[in-house]
Amino acid sequence: MLVDIVPVGEVPAPVKRQASDALQSVYDCDVSVHEPREIPSGAYDEGRSQYRAEEFIELASRVGRGEKNIALTPEDLFYRRRNYVFGLAYLDGNGSVVSTYRLQTSSDGGFSERGSDEIFGDRVRKEIVHEIGHTLGLEHCDNKRCVMNFSPTVREVDVKEPHLCGSCSRRVR
Template identity: 75%
Template sequence: MHVDIVPVGEVSARVKREASSALRSVYDCDVTIGDGQSIPTGAYDSGRSQYSAESFIQLAERVGRGDKNIAITPQDIFYRRRNYVFGLAYLDGSGSVVSTYRLQTSSDGGFSNKSASDIVDDRIRKEVVHEIGHTYGLEHCNNNRCVMNFSRTVQKVDIKEENLCGSCQRRLG
């Protein structure tokens, strides 16, 4: 399996490196990093001052060269009626998106003694693995330590691990 990371907007080398490393580690897949892309035309919702997550997924599907493609952006994204999302993917789809915007909070609520940058790196890794998991057909998991657990807050992201639980691992086949 091949996953292509599609940077959209100003995405640092560190973010791309963390995302790539996490995907290789958890899914044992080939990972490439595509050329940087501009924010999709029409993605911005001026009433919300946010960007539609679906526009980034469509861009990833269109320009990505992998079996699975993930847009990574520093923009604040939303989906339907949710105030914001960290990422979005469709089950068994080829495209997905992760936003680093709301993952930047420096504190993890005291879960660890890691540096602020290490905490953000961990969140990026977890969210990228989570969204690609959806493209492989994995739904949200009830195990709050599993990377496929739904996280409404960064504190929930911090609690979970970067890996799939045994049940989700078996569903992958």
């Protein structure tokens, strides 16, 4: 399987590397990282001061050549009535997106200081694996340690392991 990472906006090289390494490690897949793309026109919602996640998925699906394509962006995303999303994927689809915007905050809502690069990197790895998992047909898992567990806050992201639980892993294989 080939997964294409499509950076949208200014995504630092270490973040792209962490995302690529996580996908290769968990899914044993080939990963290609594209050149950065511009934010999709019409994606910004002025009333919310956020971007529509669906627009980023459509962009990744259009420009990516992989079996699975994921946009990676530092922009703040939302989906429908949710205040924000760390990422979004359509079950069994080929496109998805991860936003690093809110993954940089600490569990108590402030910005991390000591070890923040490591914590941030862990969160990026978990979310990229999570969203690609959805494109492979995985739904949210009840196991709070599984990377496929629903995690609406960074505190819950931090609790998860960076890999699939045994049950989810069997479903993918």
